[in-house]
Amino acid sequence: MILQRRNRILRRNAAIRSLVAETTLTANDFILPVFIDEGKDVEIEIPSMPGIYRRSLDKTVAEVKDCRNLGIKSVLLFVKCDDQLKDNTGRESWNKDGLMQQSIRAIKDAVPEMVVMTDVALDPYSEYGHDGIVKNGEIVNDETVEALTRMSLSHAEAGADFIAPSDMMDGRIGALRMALEENNYSHVGIMSYSAKYASCFYGPFRDALDSAPGFGDKKTYQMNPANRLEAINEMLQDEDQGADIVMVKPAMAYLDIIREIRENTTLPVSAYHVSGEYAMIKAAAKMGWLNEEKAVLESLLSIKRAGAGLIATYFAKYAARLLQE
Numbered sequence: 001m002i003l004q005r006r007n008r009i010l011r012r013n014a015a016i017r018s019l020v021a022e023t024t025l026t027a028n029d030f031i032l033p034v035f036i037d038e039g040k041d042v043e044i045e046i047p048s049m050p051g052i053y054r055r056s057l058d059k060t061v062a063e064v065k066d067c068r069n070l071g072i073k074s075v076l077l078f079v080k081c082d083d084q085l086k087d088n089t090g091r092e093s094w095n096k097d098g099l100m101q102q103s104i105r106a107i108k109d110a111v112p113e114m115v116v117m118t119d120v121a122l123d124p125y126s127e128y129g130h131d132g133i134v135k136n137g138e139i140v141n142d143e144t145v146e147a148l149t150r151m152s153l154s155h156a157e158a159g160a161d162f163i164a165p166s167d168m169m170d171g172r173i174g175a176l177r178m179a180l181e182e183n184n185y186s187h188v189g190i191m192s193y194s195a196k197y198a199s200c201f202y203g204p205f206r207d208a209l210d211s212a213p214g215f216g217d218k219k220t221y222q223m224n225p226a227n228r229l230e231a232i233n234e235m236l237q238d239e240d241q242g243a244d245i246v247m248v249k250p251a252m253a254y255l256d257i258i259r260e261i262r263e264n265t266t267l268p269v270s271a272y273h274v275s276g277e278y279a280m281i282k283a284a285a286k287m288g289w290l291n292e293e294k295a296v297l298e299s300l301l302s303i304k305r306a307g308a309g310l311i312a313t314y315f316a317k318y319a320a321r322l323l324q325e
């Protein structure tokens with residue numbers, strides 16, 4: 001054949017392919033979610049998340065140093081709250097000496113350059129395992145936002161760089177931004193879980209924190225997986241209300257949403273490659289059905305190509321190591 005255009009010229013060898021690559025992954029893209037537990041010298045593997053541990057603070061600090069050495073710039077903190085401290089108000093979440101607040105201080109102390117983000121939602125602290133306060137079987141919005149405000153201010157006071165509200169209550173971004181402004185925390189950022197879907201892929205996470213809802217589901221606040229335009233609405237409102245980074249969650253089954261959000265805002269976009277997405281790859285790799293290294297890098301690259309400049313992923317350390325090789 002005499003062809004005018006041969007697409008395969010640009011795929012001929014690895015050097016050419018990398019010259020024309022449109023997307024590249026680096027450790028700068030990753031945020032590592034970490035699970036923190038009470039005690040000392042504790043390291044408990046999450047059964048549905050092999051290779052991921054819930055650690056006491058001493059071990060967590062060592063983990064964060066490891067991240068820094070791998071070039072990872074940010075960690076997203078989650079704590080497991082003692083059952084006895086759980087109630088319907090979530091008051092433990094704004095305890096100045098709570099596990100989260102201690103953790104923020106210890107991590108910022110040990111690795112000041114690490115960008116510390118904190119999950120803001122009531123579920124780990126709620127006796128009902130819901131993200132908000134429960135009244136007559138409903139998750140009440142406005143009272144929950146008041147609780148989230150207290151929680152966020154206590155994270156800011158402890159030294160968090162970003163708060164990351166994952167609760168999906170209405171009006172919370174504006175309320176949190178105002179509260180930060182009024183309390184001399186105007187430097188603290190908000191990474192909003194703007195388009196957070198009511199997804200089955202959070203299952204392993206709820207095992208990790210023992211935070212599964214005690215009744216019902218989260219469909220009255222998290223989004224319906226059927227909807228796309230609604231994600232744009234949520235994101236635009238968060239942008240208006242002062243979010244600094246907007247997030248889509250989960251990631252792999254929602255690549256279209258990531259692209260949609262990327263095209264409708266000029267803010268940085270992040271995506272959360274969630275616990276169930278981690279578990280799927282680990283399970284298939286363990287069975288010998290997928291090549292783990294390749295599956296991880298291809299998944300993360302696809303999330304970035306879809307439009308997420310930042311990716312919260314349990315594979316952050318693993319991928320950072322692979323990228324160094």
Ligand code: PBG
Nearest residue numbers: 121123166201202205274275276
């Ligand atoms: C808390 C929260 C959840 C996740 C992040 N923050 C669970 C939920 O909404 O039920 C899930 C993260 C993951 O699955 O990795 N609101």
